[in-house]
Amino acid sequence: MPIVQFTPFSSLVQPAFWHALTDFKIDVLRLSDDSVTIHGSYATGRSVKDRESGAEIALGCNLSVGGESFSKTDRAPAHSAQVTGVFKNYNTIEEFKAADKTALFAQVTDEIWKSITVDHSTAQLNRFLLITFADLKKYKYYYWFAFPAFVAKPAWEIQGDWRAASDEFNDSFLSAIEATQLASPRAFFLVRPKTGSDEPEIAPVEEYTQFFANVAPEQRTIAFLDPSATPSNPGWPLRNLLTYLHTLHPAPSYRILCWRDSERPNGAPFKSRFGVVSQGAGEVAVQTEKPTAVGWEKNVQGKLGPRVADLAPMMDPTRLADQAVDLNLKLMRWRILPALDLEKVANTRCLLLGAGTLGCYVARTLMGWGVRKITFVDSARVSFSNPVRQPLFEFDDCLNGGKPKAACAAERLKKIFPGVNSSGHNLSIPMPGHPIPPASVEQAKKDVAALEKLMDEHDVVFLLMDSRESRWLPTVMGAAKGKVVMNAALGFDTFLVMRHGVRASLAKGDRLGCYYCNDIVAPADSLTDRTLDQMCTVTRPGLASIAASTAVELLVSLLQHPDGINAPAPPPQTQGSEPPQGSEGVLGIVPHQLRGFLAQFRNMPITGAAYDRCTGCSETVIKAYETQGFEMLLKAFNEQKFLEELTGLDKLYDEGEAALEAVGWNDDEGEDDF
Template identity: 30%
Template sequence: MAHPLSFEPPRVVVDISFWQELAAQKLDRMKLTTPRVPIVATMERPAPHSPASKDASRTSGQLRLTRSSFTHTSSTGEGGVATNDESGSSLLHEEWRGTLINVNTLEEFRSFDRKQLTDTVAAAIANGGAEGAAESDDYSSRRAAGDTAGGGGVRVRGLREMAPCGAGRVLVMLTFIDLKKYRVYYSIAFPVISPNPSYQHIDHQHLDQAMTAQDISAMMRQLKADHTTLKDGLFDVHVGGGNAGGAADGPWLGYVDSSTSAEAMGWGLRNVLFLLASKRRLYGRTIRILAFRDLRKVITHQADNEYRPSYQSSVYTVRFPPADAFTLPPPLSHDSRNGSSSARATCLGGWVRWPVADGHGQAPGHQQHKSTTVQQVNLCDYLDFTTIQANAVDLNVKLIKWRMVPQFDPERFNSMRFLLLGAGTLGCAIARALIAWGAKHITFVDSGNVAMSNPVRQSLFKHQDAAAEGGSGRPKVDAACEALREIRPDVDARGVVFEIPMPGHFDASAASAPSPSGSGAAASTSASIERSLHTLDELISEHDVVFMGTDSRESRWLPSFLIANKSWRAVRRQQQQQQQQTAGGGAAVGSEGEGGCGGVPLGITVALGFDSFLVLRHGYKDQSLACYFCNDLSAPRDTTSNRTLDQQCTVTRPGVSPMASALAVELLVTLSQHPHGFVADPSEKDTGSSDDSCLGACPHSIRGFIGGFRLVVGSSPQSPYCTCCSPAVHEAFEQNPIGMLTQVMHDPGHLESVSGLRVFMDKMSRVEEDVIQIDDEELCLL
């Protein structure tokens, strides 16, 4: 007895990698838009079962969505024709192409017009198939033509004209991903167009009942030689010898079927039959459909005599309804003649339903039923919490770009490597601000341990750090790195225990120690300075930005000097190259004399007073901006020895350090967004010009005065007599690096001589002697 033809929808499995990729695309591409994103799901065609198997699990294969669903492309040759994959591995997977729509709020997800969405897809299917001209010859004549051509045998012809319909395999996915709570809500549909009444299932037979063994072998050989047809999944089978079985018209329709159910065919066939009804005038006719399920036999090249015992294919006899059953309603038809009020064809949304247990698996606001079209996934159950936290931090930063500053490019900042000299009050605060902006590579340099007074002001330390080692405290760099990893587990934090050599801090014990070479204290001190110089220079070269947050003025001199030296060398090399090019030499100047130095980092100094602070970016390369020492009237000297208790502690208002540190990092982030980067000219106001940073002004220096709650921004030029960055100092260093530094460590006044500062100050003194001082009364008389 005839009954409606059944179709089996695929079972969907969404891999966790799919949601990870969707989250990444939401952050980097979609942002706050709602684009229609093409996706491809793949289904591994099921392995054949024995015909006698009573396994109740004989269902279609799983349709999988993975990370590659966003980037997957078919193996195609010229013109989009699938290539002949000799291994056949690609043929074991059928593709379902579709569209993903990701909305921005849960409310939008719940109120989305799902019917309009599936109707739109169905209309594209219907009108895409209608674009091809209907076949003018009577379909029943094809049977005779096929029989004649086949000479009583079997002939297989691929239906390349139906390839654009993708064998009817279409999917739609509606999603909302909450990147704050890491939950995903989604619905999946497989839209199909169905006539009303539907197709009638008259009969079905196993392949050996519908065809002879000789015809089966002939068909298999032809399919084995035509992987393109197998990939498309549609073909005609012209069967001769009168074994077509009764009243069926024309050649059989072959369909590579992923279903293994004896009672149902693959879901995508519904769209194929609807399109073929129009193209081949199948209204009211009866045809035979070969549900081809022996694909693995073909691609594994098994012998002909092995096909018969284990085939799974079946032949269905199907009657099409009359023509008016295929009339489309206006939303689905672009042809007004087809869009009549008497339309009977409908779009079946095909929304997948999942069982609901204990109220789980559905979006808030949906009533609990036995099944639901809305599935919910808690990504926290699957993802590493480190990954979740890293993505959450990235989201906070990227929201600036999405909502406030479209020109903002976070990658220009968070790809940088940061060196923090000093892991105290400033170093801790700077590190916290850096990771809040997404920094991932931070190195601390400090030689001290955590003291009992540190945790209340130095935000990365706890009492346990100070109480460790019998009360002597943990090394600051170790405690700081550990604390950063606890805050952001994916941060690359490194600690280096190192004491920076300082002008005027000559080690008397080293001077008194005997030297094997007999050269005495000088050789010992020079060797120590050489090792320290190499270590510090290497650290500076490995990083893009160096924050100088040590607690004495002289401890900032050597790193500031090495940073300035790298800029000085870079400018000198560039000048030499230009001179050679001008002279016609054209040869590039190498990096000899670099001493292992790599790139040129930016130096930023942060210094504190009792109720004031200074944030200053040093001049970069050929910029003529003052460094931290340019306005000094003397060289930095020992300010830490022989100090009383009040002088040993940094006496400053507790709020000064966090403010200064935050401004230092904000200045750097703003500078990173400037079109000219680190060489941006100083600016004191946000002009809004495209020539400036999208985040605002990039001042040279920021001075804060908490007593009056004032900020003063400004810039000052480089001093030609600076003891740190003047050309004369660097010329002397190039001639004898270790010798010069050794002398500076013994006698900081040497810097005043080399730089010319001492001569300059002497001249200023003589000028002051010649100045005639006039008091107010004398001025009034004049």
Template identity: 35%
Template sequence: MKLDVDKLDENSKQIFGKFTYRDDVGPVFEVEGSSFNKTQQYSPYYVNVTGTIMNKNTIEDFKNIDKSSLINSVAPSQPLVYVNQKGIPLKNHFNQKQLDKLTEGYKDMEKNLQDFFGIIVEKDSVNIIKISDILRSDVAEQSKFDYDLTKIYFGFTDSSNGLNPGWPLRIFLAALLEHCPCLAGSNIHILSLRTKVNGDISSSTYFEIRIPQDVNTVESAGWVGWERNDRGNFGPKLANMSSSMDPVKLADASSDLNIKLMKWRLVPDLNLDIIKDTKCLLFGAGTLGCHVARNLIVTTAYGHSTLQRRHQYIAGFMGRNMISNVKNGLMERGGSDAAWGFRYITFLDSGKVSYSNPTRQVLFNHIDCHKGGKRKAEAAAENLKQILPSVNTQSLVAHIPMPGHPVGHSIKDETIDNIEKITKAIEDHDVLFLLLDSREARWMPSLIAAHLGKSLKDRTLDQQCTVTRPGVAAIAGALAVEMLVGLLQHPLKLNAPAACNLSEEIDKGTKSESEGILGVVPHSIRGFLWSYQTVVPTTIKFKQCIACSDDVINKYKADSIDFLLKVFNDANYLEEITGLSELHLAAEMSDVLMLSDDENE
């Protein structure tokens, strides 16, 4: 309720509770899920209670409340919260003809179907007076009470099982005297209703009470309500419910708290549902893969990403030599303490955990290296679930075929099987993170993703692939997730344009088309750790790209796996299809012509 409805609102709200006493459980006051409904729900053997809830945002705000003033301001407004003071008689629900039919029908029912009962009262034998009539203002203002008190019994639900009545009687009498002050100095009959588990009320008690002549008004009464806490003082008591709650659901709600606070305070238009529903496929469970996965569920993050949503495609293949601008990249987007809360993460890797991995790859432990090492994809998925049990993690063990790596007859069937696994995985996910060591390994996932969508501009297939300093992987992983979230929150989603002349637009104060609610959405980021700088380059699409050019995609559509096998066996085949061979030849001929025209030759 606080996280999803009230948020930062501290205004008091109406809340419903219910009270009962049964000999098997004792006195019970309940506040549960239906207590926040707009209308009360009624349950057998329960008395409904209307109250007020005050939910402060911080413990400091709660401690600063004047507890005595609070209870004295709230209590007089509703001393008898369960009484019907509107004077609506029961006969409004049924007319006499309907009641007669109901009574006759009840008599004809079989005994095992009679789960309610009717009370048949002979005329003039009992005079029934509704308490709502007694408490109406016009009756209460009368100078004298028009009823014979010796024949009136006031009933209440008693929480006591001893000789003396419970606390509800005090509240009941206070409300009764507030509305009917003429009862002061009188003797009244009280029935305390005590219910057993089977509904039997034979243990109920009768009291005769003498009301003093001088009765304080509700406004001047001293109200109590605080119990003694662990230190023996009257005040609020802390109830830690975590031990009785589902630990998985508790962890899930706690992990969402920071991102919801970010939404309430900084970015009201932040779409949290699209983040939770987005399915991420991580190619590679190494240093970058571990950091990206950790950041997807825990902290604001970043790397290079390929997004494929509803068969649309955008790629940002970036190298590992990148850093984030801490001020502009992290703090403005919520800081390192926020949790984006992605819930669907799949690891794809064919390697095993070695003894050198745990110091660099944050999802692995020393025990994962034993007995030859666990599969990286499987170990990463298992350990990520240890961090957040509610995350939906899966692992896929598959070798990624690469251009220029021949496929012999002995491994052809295995290679085709890996291609089909990878293709199916790409189809089933929304986001692809290409966290692999080489551009050759990134080629096939790039091509398949491009085939499943439509070609967009500003995509590069980067060559840099070596982590040279330990901090780069964490920075790159954080940047990748930040870019993904920025893209998901952009109004154009996958069609978000690259930021062109960003510095010039900032100087002019104009808003870039690339800018969303979390800022601009770069298509690539270059970072230089030596100088602690980042740049956001923008280039047009290269029409001879070996991964997403029209010629390559059309060839893949036509020949599918046969085309891939040709590329794996001969990397030069890609250059022939895209025209890169002619481009290289033209460049060489240009050099030759330049040399041959030299006057010194």
């Protein structure tokens, strides 16, 4: 009798699988090369008709893996059988090549054999093995599948030949099986005729003894979902199924139904095949030892060896960028900072007030940290002096009067990385010391409302403006709304970077100060009657990028601290001393202020307490804003002494003057006495 020839599995890897592997490697596996469980699936064999000859051409006997293969809840597609596999990824191509494939293969076959002999289960009969090396920088994936199948000795033989299932069963019998398989696909199942009826009864293969207890051998049929479409060659799953039967239920022969009709068009003939197989005419030998196994997949050259998937030429560049942009950040977590919460940083919505030199550098550094939501606010246009100092602008942006800075900066961010959600708003921020004419009050009110709305929609506000007074309104709003407010200001060779304190700390008495807490005067007009060098921010060229990067790093350290926005400032330390317990987060300390001195290449951390008469963050000012709204703000813009009278700074001046007058000065004493 002819020996049964089985059609081996061919791997069908969906492109989504490689994207899922990339994420799984970076976010879960990292440097681990432990084996993990993945899922695959296969469906009934398919064929296509040759247009010229009309002959049926069988397609591959495919086992497919896709984007959901790493999910624990993955379900097989409709009309398909789900299978589990062992997945092992190596960190280098050398480790992949040197892998002990024999030992890995033996481990999988041991599991299959245990499931047969100990568990008496068919659940692991199609278990597969996949080893990979993912070159994530070049988007090349080296992989090798194994579909272990036990070797029968002597070989299985077919009595006669495989024939159409409709030659053995009538159409109503097959239609009933079809309906059952459509409702709940089984990889392996038993079939017997129902007593006194032409209808079939179906059961799991595990119930072989009970199900076939009183059934004649010629009416016992073992069926399997056949991924092969070749008329004379059943698919690979039959090999391990026959091993299962021969080991647990030895018999002279088995009636096999190769089920291939899970998606049969209405009225089309059945494609399933039927045959009787046996191991020669001799006495049936009971299988007690694990048989040898085969199953490593051949490569495209038809040789035993790995395959390679090169996705770079076929991938969407935007998706390539989306996967690559955060690679450096995720690599940090592998060995350096496993506790780093990148998702918290990425989900932080940042509002940048000012799209100049500081704003451009802050935006670039935020993108480097994976922040996806960046919004600019500025009222200026790009000028010819900007592009060399402000990296989001080019020469063409200066032509025809210049493009609006905020919108131009936002558009340039999208060109750098299309995945960023960036927008720009051309908005003037009203300022104390700059009275608003009656005709412009309504517009100012709209501008204030627009700024309030933007602050409500963001988590962090960066104050990156040129003037001192332009920072006042967002300082008040940020304090009232409980936002993280980051401030950066430049001198010629010095800079200040600070985080504003929040009201939540007020009850504890350790609230940190804001930008205005060290002042005993209200912000006033610093823009009028200035010379050219005073109208421009004159700084050493490298200072802005240092200050901007420092501000972003301070923000990220704050986000990673367990206390978040309420993180305490570290107390003063002597040189070489360690920070006190609890003052550090994942990225270290979170200072209140950093003052940088480029002339000495030195940074100095400073802590400043909130001032109860501060014109920017005191409770008096915040409550007046919360209760009176725009009316209070309008007074602050138009009335020179309003903020000083509101906070009591005017009384402080009077007390100081009175103290000076109370001092007795002796005009008769000589200079030598001083």
